[in-house]
Amino acid sequence: MTFSIVGRSADGAALGVAVASKFLGVGAAVPAALADVGAVATQSYANLAYRPQGLALLGTGVAAPEVVKALIAGDAGPVGHRQVGVVGTAGPGATFTGPDCHPWAGGAAGDGYAAQGNMLAGPAVVEDMAKQWLGSASDSRIAYRLLAALRAGDQAGGDRRGRQSAALLVVAKGQGYGGTSDVLVDLRVDDHPDPVGELGRLLELHTMYFERPDPATLLPLTGELAAEVRQRLTDLGQRDPDLDEALASWAGIENLEMRIVPAAIDPLVLTQLRAT
Incomplete structure (x- = not known):
């Protein structure tokens, strides 16, 4: 059966x-x-x-x-x-x-x-x-x-x-x-x-x-990318001055906390952030 x-x-x-x-x-x-x-x-x-x-x-x-x-x-x-x-x-x-x-x-x-x-x-x-x-x-x-x-x-x-x-x-x-x-x-x-x-x-x-992110695909949170992520998080109400903390807070709300790493962003997380 x-x-x-x-x-x-x-x-x-x-x-x-x-x-x-x-x-x-x-x-x-x-x-x-x-x-x-x-x-x-x-x-x-x-x-x-x-x-x-x-x-x-x-x-x-x-x-x-x-x-x-x-x-x-x-x-x-x-x-x-x-x-x-x-x-x-x-x-x-x-x-x-x-x-x-x-x-x-x-x-x-x-x-x-x-x-x-x-x-x-x-x-x-x-x-x-x-x-x-x-x-x-x-x-x-x-x-x-x-x-x-x-x-x-x-x-x-x-x-x-x-x-x-x-x-x-x-x-x-x-x-x-x-x-x-x-x-x-x-x-x-x-x-x-x-x-x-x-x-x-x-x-x-x-x-x-x-799943945890693939380290080889992580994008450093620097320069223009960091500025974009900061602006998007600010628009979503995440105003913590520490970018890592702001991103982690938003990711927790979106159930993406397993994919958060310091000073970088998983491309999948970035795609989700841009779509929010």
């Missing part, structure tokens, strides 16, 4: 899950991830206990294939209907599809990922997810890699019943909001005619509001 991918970034620093389904609020049931530990996707008559159990096993150093075996062995429920994918901080990912899952059902796994789905339009859904993931190894942005893989599965037919919800969860140590959280991305589309497309729109907004 769902298709998903769990993955690890090329440098091993980030882990995540992307999932879509003809199911209300799939993000509340399927994904789980813990920084420096691993990621789990449980689906098809999902056993939500797999999430804490799987992460606990990964946290003790158990490899993903052995974690999957342990989850299945310890499940007193309808194991034949279960599906799960697991990835750790090193080594191959692992996936399991019970023989009683609604067709088409199956999975694929390799170094740093596992893709799986059930009640799908066909095997191309999982095949295309895996192919997209493997073909994007040079992209350092794991959230975009996971989303691209999910989109590939969606375009291959996805859930044969239709579309309803999607979710994206990415964790990395200290990379969350303000550096005080390990949750880098946590986005959910609970009920939408094009949930994967909407998830993409939300990820772009997330990038704008919550």
